[in-house]
Amino acid sequence: xxxxxxxxxxxxxxxxxxxxxxxxxxxxxxxxxxxxxxxxxxxxxxxxxxxxxxxxxxxxxxxxxxxxxxxxxxxxxxxxxxxxxxxxxxxxxxxxxxxxxxxxxxxxxxxx
Amino acid sequence: xxxxxxxxxxxxxxxxxxxxxxxxxxxxxxxxxxxxxxxxxxxxxxxxxxxxxxxxxxxxxxxxxxxxxxxxxxxxxxxxxxxxxxxxxxxxxxxxxxxxxxxxxxxxxxxxxxx
Numbered sequence: 001x002x003x004x005x006x007x008x009x010x011x012x013x014x015x016x017x018x019x020x021x022x023x024x025x026x027x028x029x030x031x032x033x034x035x036x037x038x039x040x041x042x043x044x045x046x047x048x049x050x051x052x053x054x055x056x057x058x059x060x061x062x063x064x065x066x067x068x069x070x071x072x073x074x075x076x077x078x079x080x081x082x083x084x085x086x087x088x089x090x091x092x093x094x095x096x097x098x099x100x101x102x103x104x105x106x107x108x109x110x111x112x
Numbered sequence: 113x114x115x116x117x118x119x120x121x122x123x124x125x126x127x128x129x130x131x132x133x134x135x136x137x138x139x140x141x142x143x144x145x146x147x148x149x150x151x152x153x154x155x156x157x158x159x160x161x162x163x164x165x166x167x168x169x170x171x172x173x174x175x176x177x178x179x180x181x182x183x184x185x186x187x188x189x190x191x192x193x194x195x196x197x198x199x200x201x202x203x204x205x206x207x208x209x210x211x212x213x214x215x216x217x218x219x220x221x222x223x224x225x226x227x
Contacts, residue, residue: 004154031213042116042203042218043155050213088154097143097207097214099168102154 023089137206
């Protein structure tokens with residue numbers, strides 16, 4: 001059972017376009033993290049959201065945690081080729097070192 | 113600060129052979145994780161250690177996979193014997209007990225191909 005569903009699975013866009021990717025679940029999470037993974041490398045943490053309705057910005061990336069803490073979105077403004085990669089969301093059901101559950105990811109390709 | 117180190121980066125073996133992967137976490141990180149990432153999927157947790165004790169190994173195929181972290185620092189993951197379906201990237205991650213939301217730092221992974 002995939003607890004976290006990410007959509008779309010694949011996205012190919014032109015440089016300068018905006019995009020949104022989604023992470024949905026029927027389960028409530030105490031926190032949700034977004035990672036970016038480039039080919040041949042491990043995932044790198046981008047952000048952690050913990051409060052329902054929370055919005056966090058990281059330069060051109062905007063992350064939102066749903067009010068019910070069951071879903072999240074990542075919006076990229078004016079995408080650049082350097083944004084290319086696999087975007088993974090991961091949820092935790094508790095605090096501390098509770099194991100994370102990862103989605104399958106959205107593979108983004110930004111074409112110059 | 114040095115990141116999580118893994119070796120080897122790539123390994124090709126034939127089915128039924130054995131293989132071992134090594135991980136050195138970030139200095140001071142008490143918690144260490146091994147994940148399996150099959151092509152097109154997100155990482156799946158195999159085992160979680162806190163210091164040298166196992167916290168969660170519920171998804172580790174124990175008939176063929178084993179892992180240890182004897183001194184609470186480095187860890188090894190072994191597969192014996194390997195099957196075709198074990199072809200994947202094996203990621204090691206570590207986190208600090210001081211991190212409230214389990215923010216993990218990943219190594220570059222070992223890409224295993226089983227022929």
